[in-house]
Amino acid sequence: MESDNNLNISPNSDQNASLQNPVNQELGSLDSKKIIKKEGRVIEALPNAFFKVLLDDGSEIIGFLSGKMRLNRIKILTGDKVTLEMSPYDEKKGRIVYRLK
Known part of the structure; x- marks a missing residue:
């Protein structure tokens, strides 16, 4: 039986790497330069x-x-x-961010 001292656990193991990676924190967010802003009128709910x-x-x-x-x-x-606000990758969907008067 091996002792617990032989376990190879490091602080930078694969489980902890995803928590420390700054790219994963910004996953899904686009740079503000890439966002396309357009105006339109709601025709159906x-x-x-x-x-x-x-x-x-x-x-x-x-x-x-x-x-x-x-x-x-x-x-x-x-x-x-x-x-x-629309992504340049999918211009068939958009996020409504403001209602104009």
Whole structure:
């Protein structure tokens, strides 16, 4: 039987590496230079806080409420003008970040 002294446990093992890696902390967030901001008008409300939005350039995308808008209970209705943030990789979906008056 081997003793516990022979176990090879280091502070930089694979389990701890993911906690210390700064890339994993920013996973899913885009650089602010890469985000595309567009304005559009809500044409239909869909389930689960999703909306069909007609952009000013004529394209139609699916928009969802951002976390801050959900927390502050900002209501979006059909006909509201909104600002969206979109990823350059998927221009069919966008995050609704502001409701214009």
